[in-house]
Amino acid sequence: MLELNYFLVLSALLFSIGVVGVLVRRNAMIIFMCIELMLNAINISLVAFSSFLGNDSGQIFVFFVLTVAAAEAAVGLAIVISLFRNKESLDIDKINILKW
Amino acid sequence: MQELTLKQTLNSLSGFIPETVLIATVIVCLFLDLILRKKSVIVAVAGIVGLLVSGYFAYLQFGMREVIFTGMAVVDPFAVFFKILFVVSTIFVIIFTISSKEIQESTHHNEHVYLMVAMALGAFLMASASNMIMMYLSLETVSISSYILSGYTKRIKRSSEAAMKYVIYGAASSGIMIYGMSLIYGFTGSMNIYEISAILAKSAVTGNPVIVMSIIMILAGFGYKISSVPFHFWTPDVYEGAPVPVTAFLAVTSSAAGFAVMIRFFAVTFLQNNILLNGKLQIIPGINWTEIIVVLSVASMIIGNFTAVWQQSVKRMLAYSSIAQGGYIMLGMTMATQQGLTAMLVYLMGYLFMTLGAFYVVILVANKVDSDELVDMRGFGYKSPVIAVFMAVFMFSLAGIPSTVGFVGKFYLFSALIESNMVWLALVAVLNSVVSLFFYIKVLKYMFLMKPEEELTPKYQYGIGNYAVLLLLALPVMFFGLYFAPLVKIAEYSAILIGLK
Numbered sequence: 001m002l003e004l005n006y007f008l009v010l011s012a013l014l015f016s017i018g019v020v021g022v023l024v025r026r027n028a029m030i031i032f033m034c035i036e037l038m039l040n041a042i043n044i045s046l047v048a049f050s051s052f053l054g055n056d057s058g059q060i061f062v063f064f065v066l067t068v069a070a071a072e073a074a075v076g077l078a079i080v081i082s083l084f085r086n087k088e089s090l091d092i093d094k095i096n097i098l099k100w
Numbered sequence: 101m102q103e104l105t106l107k108q109t110l111n112s113l114s115g116f117i118p119e120t121v122l123i124a125t126v127i128v129c130l131f132l133d134l135i136l137r138k139k140s141v142i143v144a145v146a147g148i149v150g151l152l153v154s155g156y157f158a159y160l161q162f163g164m165r166e167v168i169f170t171g172m173a174v175v176d177p178f179a180v181f182f183k184i185l186f187v188v189s190t191i192f193v194i195i196f197t198i199s200s201k202e203i204q205e206s207t208h209h210n211e212h213v214y215l216m217v218a219m220a221l222g223a224f225l226m227a228s229a230s231n232m233i234m235m236y237l238s239l240e241t242v243s244i245s246s247y248i249l250s251g252y253t254k255r256i257k258r259s260s261e262a263a264m265k266y267v268i269y270g271a272a273s274s275g276i277m278i279y280g281m282s283l284i285y286g287f288t289g290s291m292n293i294y295e296i297s298a299i300l301a302k303s304a305v306t307g308n309p310v311i312v313m314s315i316i317m318i319l320a321g322f323g324y325k326i327s328s329v330p331f332h333f334w335t336p337d338v339y340e341g342a343p344v345p346v347t348a349f350l351a352v353t354s355s356a357a358g359f360a361v362m363i364r365f366f367a368v369t370f371l372q373n374n375i376l377l378n379g380k381l382q383i384i385p386g387i388n389w390t391e392i393i394v395v396l397s398v399a400s401m402i403i404g405n406f407t408a409v410w411q412q413s414v415k416r417m418l419a420y421s422s423i424a425q426g427g428y429i430m431l432g433m434t435m436a437t438q439q440g441l442t443a444m445l446v447y448l449m450g451y452l453f454m455t456l457g458a459f460y461v462v463i464l465v466a467n468k469v470d471s472d473e474l475v476d477m478r479g480f481g482y483k484s485p486v487i488a489v490f491m492a493v494f495m496f497s498l499a500g501i502p503s504t505v506g507f508v509g510k511f512y513l514f515s516a517l518i519e520s521n522m523v524w525l526a527l528v529a530v531l532n533s534v535v536s537l538f539f540y541i542k543v544l545k546y547m548f549l550m551k552p553e554e555e556l557t558p559k560y561q562y563g564i565g566n567y568a569v570l571l572l573l574a575l576p577v578m579f580f581g582l583y584f585a586p587l588v589k590i591a592e593y594s595a596i597l598i599g600l601k
Binding site: 018055079 | 232233236237244247248251254255257258260262263264265267268271272275278279281282283285286291336337340341
């Protein structure tokens with residue numbers, strides 16, 4: 001069996017890639033994909049801890065994270081569509097009516 | 101064993117009646133909307149009735165101290181206090197939507213009613229959650245409904261832009277929060293905050309930097325809900341872009357729910373619950389979370405108040421003002437005493453009425469001039485003097501002028517601070533409220549002292565219902581400002597969390 005550390009390092013790496021992606025990418029769809037990456041990194045860490053500790057609640061949490069991620073993606077994509085109809089662009093640098 | 105669990109679950113249902121009523125209300129409103137297929141107040145009335153029934157059942161729970169659903173949620177006076185607060189604010193916001201032109205002219209029917217009741221349900225669960233899974237789920241229930249609501253007028257560019265920004269910030273910060281939760285779970289092996297607290301209190305991992313890091317990550321999620329600096333960037337944009345009733349809802353219900361879950365999480369998890377030294381609850385050694393809260397609170401007050409000074413839109417100004425008010429409320433957590441908690445609850449009750457009142461005046465102004473800019477408020481004091489005077493009451497209360505409920509809240513907070521020898525923090529807060537006076541009074545200056553270019557003669561006409569709602573909001577502001585003993589008594593009684601002695 002693999003050590004716990006491998007999973008944690010993988011999870012931390014994926015999470016960091018996700019966070020950096022949210023911060024630097026300019027396309028709204030890619031930002032959503034980066035958020036999904038963050039959530040999946042968390043799932044890896046939860047499952048790894050759960051199997052290491054021999055405790056089920058981490059795996060149960062994963063189910064809920066997956067469900068919420070799906071709901072969030074549904075609402076997020078609906079909002080992306082309504083924004084695209086109004087602006088004809090998904091570049092978040094151009095989404096700038098509201099500032100300061 | 102299995103039978104025992106089933107029995108426990110069935111018993112727990114009796115502590116879950118207010119939430120059950122709300123779920124039923126959501127379903128009823130959904131179907132009523134489908135059946136009626138046109139704009140109608142019936143759906144709103146059904147929503148309000150459901151909320152009232154649920155509030156009544158929540159009131160009956162006062163004094164109960166129970167752990168329900170095998171440690172998923174608790175029923176204690178603290179949770180019940182917040183439930184009643186959410187019921188009151190949601191009812192007011194649903195009434196707001198009836199009189200808001202923005203919502204009534206949108207292409208939807210009555211979808212906002214059940215989304216708002218669903219959000220109240222999420223807020224109920226946030227106030228009573230005692231397990232990290234439950235905390236995350238209830239927080240997302242509130243968030244997802246509020247994403248939809250802030251993009252409700254989807255033909256309007258700034259509304260869909262606000263919703264977009266809200267989704268991105270919300271999803272990213274709740275993601276950061278659950279990463280922190282997964283780390284705490286890895287360290288302690290439990291999702292239940294009472295068990296985590298017990299494990300942290302006796303184990304050697306407490307000084308570990310990873311624990312401190314995970315606290316900061318969890319604060320990102322809670323801080324985003326209460327719009328505390330540095331997680332506040334969505335607040336002004338969403339407040340400005342969303343329809344005004346939704347903004348009022350976010351400012352009051354959603355941030356009060358954020359405070360409820362944050363207070364419970366920190367008070368239960370990181371305080372040594374059984375040790376009282378000199379009347380002060382002991383923080384688990386090695387985790388100085390109160391210092392982090394001090395930094396966030398001071399930053400929120402300063403950035404909120406100073407940025408609000410420059411705003412030209414009233415909604416945006418109220419957004420920065422709510423960031424600053426969140427900073428004041430957070431001060432109550434920095435001392436980890438019972439007085440601090442009581443002061444927070446007193447402040448939140450006052451905050452409910454004065455903020456809702458201010459937003460209602462913004463709705464009434466926007467109905468006539470189609471704008472929320474300060475410049476378009478010129479001469480409003482002449483065209484509709486009664487409503488402008490109401491606005492003055494709410495603004496004075498937000499600034500904390502004596503004889504309003506805002507003063508009582510600030511007074512209790514600052515005296516609690518001084519009692520626990522944090523005089524410099526009280527001083528910072530007082531200086532900040534002086535700054536805030538400037539921009540709250542600026543609204544009144546525009547309303548009463550500046551004249552618009554056009555004529556003043558056609559006075560604005562408002563229905564009797566609008567005045568009645570305003571009076572319902574303004575009366576508590578003035579009444580509790582003068583006679584605040586009952587307010588403080590309720591708060592003292594409610595400042596009891598299960599597990600805190």
